[in-house]
Amino acid sequence: MKLLQISTLQKFKELQYISQKHKLLVPPHFFDTKSSKHSLQEIHDMWNVLEIATIQPKHNSLYIHIPYCMKRCSFCMYDSKIRRNDNITPYIDRIIKEFNFWSDNINTPIDSFYIGGGTPSIMSVLNIKHLFNSLSEKLSFCNNSSRTFELSPDTINMEKLYELGETFINRISLGIQSMDENVLRNANRPITSPQKIRQIINIAKEISFYDINIDLMVGLNGQTTTNVESSVKQIIELAPLSVTIYSYRDVHNISEWKHENRILEINKQLLSAYDIFKKYGWEHASGNLDTEYNIFYSPEKRKKLIRHKTSIDTLSNLNLFGLGNHAIGFNPSLAYKCDSFSDDFDKNEKRYIVYKHTPIQQMELAICNMLYCNNMQIDRNLFYDSFGCNFEDVFEKELEELQSINRIIETPYGYKFINNSKYEAAAIQMFFWDKKFLQQYK
Numbered sequence: 492m493k494l495l496q497i498s499t500l501q502k503f504k505e506l507q508y509i510s511q512k513h514k515l516l517v518p519p520h521f522f523d524t525k526s527s528k529h530s531l532q533e534i535h536d537m538w539n540v541l542e543i544a545t546i547q548p549k550h551n552s553l554y555i556h557i558p559y560c561m562k563r564c565s566f567c568m569y570d571s572k573i574r575r576n577d578n579i580t581p582y583i584d585r586i587i588k589e590f591n592f593w594s595d596n597i598n599t600p601i602d603s604f605y606i607g608g609g610t611p612s613i614m615s616v617l618n619i620k621h622l623f624n625s626l627s628e629k630l631s632f633c634n635n636s637s638r639t640f641e642l643s644p645d646t647i648n649m650e651k652l653y654e655l656g657e658t659f660i661n662r663i664s665l666g667i668q669s670m671d672e673n674v675l676r677n678a679n680r681p682i683t684s685p686q687k688i689r690q691i692i693n694i695a696k697e698i699s700f701y702d703i704n705i706d707l708m709v710g711l712n713g714q715t716t717t718n719v720e721s722s723v724k725q726i727i728e729l730a731p732l733s734v735t736i737y738s739y740r741d742v743h744n745i746s747e748w749k750h751e752n753r754i755l756e757i758n759k760q761l762l763s764a765y766d767i768f769k770k771y772g773w774e775h776a777s778g779n780l781d782t783e784y785n786i787f788y789s790p791e792k793r794k795k796l797i798r799h800k801t802s803i804d805t806l807s808n809l810n811l812f813g814l815g816n817h818a819i820g821f822n823p824s825l826a827y828k829c830d831s832f833s834d835d836f837d838k839n840e841k842r843y844i845v846y847k848h849t850p851i852q853q854m855e856l857a858i859c860n861m862l863y864c865n866n867m868q869i870d871r872n873l874f875y876d877s878f879g880c881n882f883e884d885v886f887e888k889e890l891e892e893l894q895s896i897n898r899i900i901e902t903p904y905g906y907k908f909i910n911n912s913k914y915e916a917a918a919i920q921m922f923f924w925d926k927k928f929l930q931q932y933k
């Protein structure tokens with residue numbers, strides 16, 4: 492029996508939704524296994540105690556979450572609350588205290604820094620200065636590291652851009668979503684004129700932000716193939732280095748997926764965007780109709796061959812420090828998520844959900860990450876390097892089972908799952924966590 496029968500498809504779509512709702516890096520096992528609440532001090536004490544000595548994370552990343560926005564867009568799937576920028580200072584102070592608390596553990600050089608949200612550009616110039624001065628004192632970065640700051644057009648201004656130009660940030664990601672006023676109005680999103688967007692991008696380039704990404708969306712209320720095409724063309728004219736197109740997911744309403752017409756419409760809009768990018772010589776760098784986003788590289792980016800590291804390389808060997816409300820952090824042996832909104836720093840308050848990984852779970856987690864982030868491929872050399880044993884030896888039965896239902900093939904580099912779809916990735920993830928799950932589909 493096929494794994495992807497229509498009747499099971501819905502189930503996989505739901506899994507995908509759930510995974511997205513809790514952020515991609517969190518495998519389904521997180522929702523099923525028991526977790527416990529801990530304080531930051533307790534996590535700190537547990538952090539370096541790896542349960543198996545063979546995994547030594549090679550990469551260090553730092554993520555800072557700014558969970559505040561001036562307004563809530565009706566489509567948004569992220570955790571954020573409305574707050575005006577002049578009220579952000581206590582939160583920034585908390586982040587700095589949290590950073591200082593971790594700073595001995597945060598191994599530098601860092602190869603990926605990301606400040607996202609919410610809307611980081613809600614910060615005032617003074618707060619940007621204050622935060623980055625405090626971080627820079629203790630951080631160093633690898634060559635070619637990516638250091639991103641997320642902004643929205645209504646909260647950024649020239650002064651803030653110039654201030655950001657003084658920091659170590661080398662990449663900005665600007666959320667535009669659509670150039671159509673009605674679509675933005677429907678979504679309760681502030682409307683920014685095309686002139687202002689052009690100005691932001693031109694000044695960012697002047698300052699030195701060479702690597703500029705723009706986020707667009709498809710499937711929003713009021714979007715049509717015509718206005719998606721028009722938005723894409725207008726954005727291409729602004730010449731960012733990359734564009735990320737998100738397919739709208741209503742993560743609060745999982746049954747949304749049952750409306751096939753809606754999915755068809757989203758896919759139609761996405762395909763029309765594919766065509767425009769192709770016509771203008773842009774490369775489709777990652778994603779497909781099933782993934783939550785698709786990334787396109789400009790001809791300029793292709794020329795310079797700037798590529799972000801594929802996540803396989805980073806995810807399986809990663810120490811990620813997440814700072815702030817709702818941020819996630821993990822290393823191969825444990826993961827944590829801050830579960831409360833607060834501006835106070837208290838290292839002894841139990842506000843973090845912690846998941847500890849046994850050695851076998853660490854392996855399963857690495858597989859899940861590879862499936863999610865490496866185009867459904869399992870790299871056997873990377874597995875061996877990480878764990879000191881062969882993937883085939885540990886997961887012999889699972890491989891036999893997947894091969895028997897034609898879901899996996901062997902390639903010179905490792906195993907590839909045949910259907911390159913997030914639904915199937917979600918299902919196979921469940922399989923590696925809970926063997927009984929796949930049994931029911933045989």
Ligand SMILES: C[S@@+](CC[C@H](N)C(=O)[O-])C[C@H]1O[C@@H](n2cnc3c(N)ncnc32)[C@H](O)[C@@H]1O
Nearest residue numbers: 566567568608609610643666706737738739740
């Ligand atoms: C944290 S937000 C970006 C920064 C900034 N707050 C803004 O809105 O411009 C990251 C991106 O996620 C995408 N996004 C938000 N909600 C989504 C949803 N429900 N489905 C798909 N993509 C979504 C949007 O494209 C957004 O730019």
Ligand code: SF4
Nearest residue numbers: 560563564567608609
């Ligand atoms: S501004 Fe960005 S993070 Fe805030 S609600 Fe809108 S899409 Fe979400």
